[in-house]
Amino acid sequence: MDPTGIIWRAAVWIIPLVLAIVFHEVSHGLAARALGDPTAAEQRRLSLNPLRHVDPVGTVILPLLLALAKAPVFGWAKPVPVDSRRLPHPRRDMMLVALAGPGSNLVLALVGAVLLGALTPSLYGIQPGSLTAFVAANLLNFVIINVFLAIFNLIPLPPFDGGHVVAGLLPERLAQRWDQFARYGLLLFILLLLVLPSIVPGANIVQRLVAPPAQALTEWYLGLAQSIAG
Numbered sequence: 001m002d003p004t005g006i007i008w009r010a011a012v013w014i015i016p017l018v019l020a021i022v023f024h025e026v027s028h029g030l031a032a033r034a035l036g037d038p039t040a041a042e043q044r045r046l047s048l049n050p051l052r053h054v055d056p057v058g059t060v061i062l063p064l065l066l067a068l069a070k071a072p073v074f075g076w077a078k079p080v081p082v083d084s085r086r087l088p089h090p091r092r093d094m095m096l097v098a099l100a101g102p103g104s105n106l107v108l109a110l111v112g113a114v115l116l117g118a119l120t121p122s123l124y125g126i127q128p129g130s131l132t133a134f135v136a137a138n139l140l141n142f143v144i145i146n147v148f149l150a151i152f153n154l155i156p157l158p159p160f161d162g163g164h165v166v167a168g169l170l171p172e173r174l175a176q177r178w179d180q181f182a183r184y185g186l187l188l189f190i191l192l193l194l195v196l197p198s199i200v201p202g203a204n205i206v207q208r209l210v211a212p213p214a215q216a217l218t219e220w221y222l223g224l225a226q227s228i229a230g
Helices: 006-035 056-068 090-123 131-153 161-169 172-199 205-229
Strands: none
Touching: 006 056, 006 090, 006 131, 090 131, 090 161, 090 205, 131 205, 161 172, 172 205
């Protein structure tokens, strides 16, 4: 397989992205079930089968276009259903459920770094485009994507996980207003991440708020991989 070809570039980004966002969503459901809400389990959304979680636009089309454009790759899956009314402490528990997603991504990044470090010594002399090189590229991108998703989802605005954390920290009356604001989460997502940066380049939230901590954390994970590789 040609490592400079379209198929290679798409595959080494979309495969780790799908894995990362599926684990992210399932982690929300597992946390909710552990806290008392079995809604996701009842709707068979705790499966790691990507087909149960794929959003055609967020999981396939957008990441593919970004990969082909050599832009930062991100995406989303269908949200795992959580019913806060079935949680014993709804406000606190929804915060924990929200944090489970980014937390799972950080754990996955650690796993990816360890595997990449263990594989690195065998890469010397490997022909570009080989299966081993393909696996290594996927692991590297797996680390990058999981770190990015973790930080990205902690943006303290709806519809991100960080927005749910803010709702749990606000006084109850303000939290109710915040939840009403969250109804427009998708519109806010489009305005902040796509429209506003195109109008005011200095207002790019990803570059200013997400990229610096994500880069620092990624460098730490890759440093760990290098240490393991010796």
